[in-house]
Amino acid sequence: MEKQFLSNILLMLIWVFLTGDFAFSSFAFGFILSFFILWIISRKFKKRKTKYYRFLPSIISFIFFFLWEMIKANIQVAYEVSTPHYNMKPGIVKVPLDAKTNMEITFLANIITLTPGTLSLDVSTDKKVLYVHAMYVNDKQEFIDDIKNGFEKRLLEILR
Template sequence: MSQRFLSNILLTFVWVALTGSFVFLNFLFGFILSFIILWVTSLSSNDSKYFKILPKIVFFFFFFSYELIKANIQVAFDVVTPKFYMKPGIVKVPLDAKTDIEITLLANLISLTPGTLSLDVSSDKKVLYVHAMYLSNKEKFIKDIKQGFEKRLLEILR
């Protein structure tokens, strides 16, 4: 997989050197073009993990950016308005993540979004305790974590 990524980067730099335009959009276009070329040339091989994971990483980046912006707006709105809309609470989120790296990445992603903070992991690594500033519905909160961050993260890591 890393060999495909390095080939993708190398072809991107070849594209940029050939066009002579060193702007971000040209790098992005070169990366996408080289990704497509590598994908088409490797259709007959069984090594397609890179071509499945890279789009998931890109979509995860946009998903996380959306969640980050949404949480920032919610917290900022609560700060600038005279009334507090907070309904804090601590939730036990059951984990499908099994390894230490999966649990650590999930906990850090949760803590990076304003309004949520990962507090602890149970000793058997089956539950993550999360503090939420805006907890109106525990089941919906758990579902959002499980179907959002955890599901997408595990698709990339497994």
């Protein structure tokens, strides 16, 4: 994976030096262009895809998913604070974990805590359950499914 990344960086730098434009947009475009060139070359000569060509799109997908969830949660909390009505239904939810290592659990707990309206409270001693406090728990199973199919699934794609 390191070899592909370094090749990507090298091709990006070649692009930047050939164009003579040292703006961030030139670096970003050169990185994306070189990624697609390397991906096409690897598909032609190798039967199996390397992890690098799944890793980068997974990170980009995770970043956009996290930003979308952050925006939704901020709007929901801002609406709750600015209106006189009490629409919250707070609760503590026991979320079963597919994440096994300390790093996976820590990243998941931190991502949940960074999202407004949710807070990771504790992990069970056997590391199979994460306790999460949320401002809006209308349906516990739906909340669990949102965490597992959203943050946890995308995070494990990156870390494994």
